[in-house]
Amino acid sequence: MPRPLAPTYQDRRWELPPDAVVHHGTIDDAVRLLTGRTVTALTGAGVSTDSGIPDYRSPDSPKRAPMTYQQFVADEAFRRHYWARNHVGWQVVHRTEPNAGHRALARLEDRRVLRGVITQNVDLLHEDAGSRHVIDLHGRYDRVICLQCGRVISRAHLAERLDALNPGFVESVLDDGATVADIETAPDADAVIEQTSHFVPAPCEFCGGVLKPEIVYFGENVPRERVQRAYALVDDADALLVAGTSLTVMSGLRFVRHAAKADKPVVIVNRGETRGDPLATIKVDDGVTETLVALADRL
Numbered sequence: 001m002p003r004p005l006a007p008t009y010q011d012r013r014w015e016l017p018p019d020a021v022v023h024h025g026t027i028d029d030a031v032r033l034l035t036g037r038t039v040t041a042l043t044g045a046g047v048s049t050d051s052g053i054p055d056y057r058s059p060d061s062p063k064r065a066p067m068t069y070q071q072f073v074a075d076e077a078f079r080r081h082y083w084a085r086n087h088v089g090w091q092v093v094h095r096t097e098p099n100a101g102h103r104a105l106a107r108l109e110d111r112r113v114l115r116g117v118i119t120q121n122v123d124l125l126h127e128d129a130g131s132r133h134v135i136d137l138h139g140r141y142d143r144v145i146c147l148q149c150g151r152v153i154s155r156a157h158l159a160e161r162l163d164a165l166n167p168g169f170v171e172s173v174l175d176d177g178a179t180v181a182d183i184e185t186a187p188d189a190d191a192v193i194e195q196t197s198h199f200v201p202a203p204c205e206f207c208g209g210v211l212k213p214e215i216v217y218f219g220e221n222v223p224r225e226r227v228q229r230a231y232a233l234v235d236d237a238d239a240l241l242v243a244g245t246s247l248t249v250m251s252g253l254r255f256v257r258h259a260a261k262a263d264k265p266v267v268i269v270n271r272g273e274t275r276g277d278p279l280a281t282i283k284v285d286d287g288v289t290e291t292l293v294a295l296a297d298r299l
C-alpha cells in the first residue's frame with residue numbers, strides 16, 4: 001500500500017540555550033542504563049528513513065512550506081490542489097516496508113521490555129512490523145475524517161471515489177512525463193503536481209462536508225484523549241527511549257519533559273541535535289536503525 005509521510009511539520013527554528021548541558025553516551029551506556037527497566041518508546045521520522053521515507057527536517061530535505069489546518073479549511077482551491085496531489089501520491093508513492101529498527105522495537109515488545117510505542121509518524125510501519133501497542137499521535141495515513149459530521153472513512157475507499165470523479169487523472173499526470181521517481185514526495189503523501197485546477201475533490205458522502213486526512217496538521221491539536229493515553233504509556237514504563245526525532249514540535253517534546261519530571265531515565269537516539277537533549281540522561285548521536293537493533297539484541 002502506498003505510504004504518505006510524516007504529518008506535522010513546521011519551520012520553527014529553535015536553538016538549545018548556550019549553557020545547555022548534554023550528556024552524550026554510547027550504545028553501551030544506553031544498554032547499561034536500560035537493562036532491567038521497562039521502556040516506552042517515542043519515535044519520529046528518523047525511524048522510517050531507512051524504509052525510504054525522507055525525513056523532511058534533515059538538512060538535505062527539499063524545502064517546502066508547511067500546510068496548515070487553517071489553509072486547508074479556509075481555501076477551497078487549496079483543498080482541490082491538496083487532494084489532487086495527495087491522490088496521485090496515494091496511487092504511486094513508495095510501497096514501503098518496515099525496517100530493522102521498527103522490527104527491533106516489536107521484538108522488545110514481544111519480550112515485554114517495551115511497553116509500547118508513541119509515534120509521531122502516520123505511516124503505520126510500527127504496526128506492520130508487529131508492534132501491538134502503538135499510539136499514532138499524529139493520526140494515520142489510511143483514514144480520512146469528515147470535518148462536519150466527524151465520520152471516519154478509509155483512504156482506500158476515498159481513492160475509489162476520487163478515481164470515479166476524476167477518470168484518467170492519475171494516468172494523465174504520469175503520462176505528462178512525470179515518473180514515479182520524478183514525483184517529489186512531501187510529508188503527507190503529496191506528489192508535486194501543478195495541473196490540478198480541474199480536479200474534483202470528493203465531499204463526505206453522508207453529509208456533503210469537507211473531508212480531511214485523519215492526520216494532525218500544523219495548527220491543529222492532538223486530541224486530548226490521545227495525549228492522555230500517551231502520558232499513561234510513559235507513566236507505565238521505567239524509562240523513555242526517544243528515537244529518530246528532533247523533538248521540534250511540542251506534541252512530542254512534552255512526553256520527554258513528563259518523563260524527566262518524574263525522574264525517569266531518558267535515552268535519546270538521533271543523528272543531530274534534538275530539542276530534548278538537555279533532558280536526556282544519555283544522548284546517543286548515532287544511526288537510529290543500528291542503535292535500535294543493538295538495543296534489541298542486548299536488552
Ligand SMILES: [Zn+2]
Pocket residue numbers: 146147148149150151204205206207208209
Ligand atoms: Zn460528513
